[in-house]
Amino acid sequence: MKAILTSVLASSLLVLAAPASAQFAKTEDAIKYRQSALFVLGQHFGRIGAMVNGRVPFDAKVAAENADIVAAMAQLPWAGFGPGTDKGAPTKAEPAIWTEPAKFKEASDKMVAETAKLAAAAKTGNLDTLKTAFGATAGSCKACHDAFRGK
Amino acid sequence: MKAILTSVLASSLLVLAAPASAQFAKTEDAIKYRQSALFVLGQHFGRIGAMVNGRVPFDAKVAAENADIVAAMAQLPWAGFGPGTDKGAPTKAEPAIWTEPAKFKEASDKMVAETAKLAAAAKTGNLDTLKTAFGATAGSCKACHDAFRGK
Numbered sequence: 001m002k003a004i005l006t007s008v009l010a011s012s013l014l015v016l017a018a019p020a021s022a023q024f025a026k027t028e029d030a031i032k033y034r035q036s037a038l039f040v041l042g043q044h045f046g047r048i049g050a051m052v053n054g055r056v057p058f059d060a061k062v063a064a065e066n067a068d069i070v071a072a073m074a075q076l077p078w079a080g081f082g083p084g085t086d087k088g089a090p091t092k093a094e095p096a097i098w099t100e101p102a103k104f105k106e107a108s109d110k111m112v113a114e115t116a117k118l119a120a121a122a123k124t125g126n127l128d129t130l131k132t133a134f135g136a137t138a139g140s141c142k143a144c145h146d147a148f149r150g151k
Numbered sequence: 152m153k154a155i156l157t158s159v160l161a162s163s164l165l166v167l168a169a170p171a172s173a174q175f176a177k178t179e180d181a182i183k184y185r186q187s188a189l190f191v192l193g194q195h196f197g198r199i200g201a202m203v204n205g206r207v208p209f210d211a212k213v214a215a216e217n218a219d220i221v222a223a224m225a226q227l228p229w230a231g232f233g234p235g236t237d238k239g240a241p242t243k244a245e246p247a248i249w250t251e252p253a254k255f256k257e258a259s260d261k262m263v264a265e266t267a268k269l270a271a272a273a274k275t276g277n278l279d280t281l282k283t284a285f286g287a288t289a290g291s292c293k294a295c296h297d298a299f300r301g302k
Contacts, residue, residue, distance in 0.1 A: 039183060
């Protein structure tokens with residue numbers, strides 16, 4: 001399982017290292033790409049949330065599978081925040097993403113790290129362990145949204 | 152690498168086996184989910200296409216990493232085509248998806264299978280092998296679009 005994350009992480013780092021112009025034909029594609037990746041991530045994260053919050057019965061296998069998808073998807077959106085993608089399509093991305101890139105990277109790295117912990121926690125099959133990791137991951141989402149996502 | 156696909160495939164099959172109502176809070180979420188997953192897939196597939204078509208230099212490692220993401224993403228969209236998701240948000244999905252589900256499943260299964268072959272072909276590092284697999288995958292995309300996607 002770790003190999004999955006490691007492999008996707010390696011992919012992501014390489015993608016991030018390439019110039020944005022080589023990755024997206026149009027600025028709007030970059031914006032749509034990051035929004036799409038985050039939406040898919042959010043849907044799978046929400047399924048874990050439903051279990052953590054008791055809205056649906058806890059199923060350790062389903063939780064682990066969704067957490068793996070969350071951790072894999074978490075690698076992707078960042079390539080879509082390249083220079084010049086602050087506008088060009090409807091976006092809630094705040095200018096701070098581009099004016100304070102180190103802070104944005106720190107916040108996004110934190111989220112990626114928490115999703116990896118979430119995937120590991122989900123594999124324990126222990127609901128309390130999952131709850132703790134879910135809370136930490138949700139906190140990293142919220143911190144980044146608070147700082148870098150507008151209304 | 153095979154473990155990645157196998158794992159994601161297992162996740163996907165399980166997700167598909169769950170009732171749609173348990174997966175998406177709203178019909179529009181299901182529609183947005185499948186569109187998002189296919190858009191992310193398309194962006195990574197396009198990067199391979201650019202190499203295959205000579206628009207950017209062939210980089211075997213980049214091709215393989217993108218093909219792995221394509222194969223992983225290919226597992227996801229189908230859960231978003233559940234009963235009742237033929238409308239509820241803008242969608243090009245044709246009614247045939249729901250009136251001829253066996254044919255749609257055959258077409259989507261074909262695409263998933265071709266993306267797995269694409270990932271394997273990309274790992275050979277041979278451009279001609281990649282070209283062949285890319286063409287077959289693109290053909291499976293087109294066949295499904297021709298039959299099940301409107302203008």
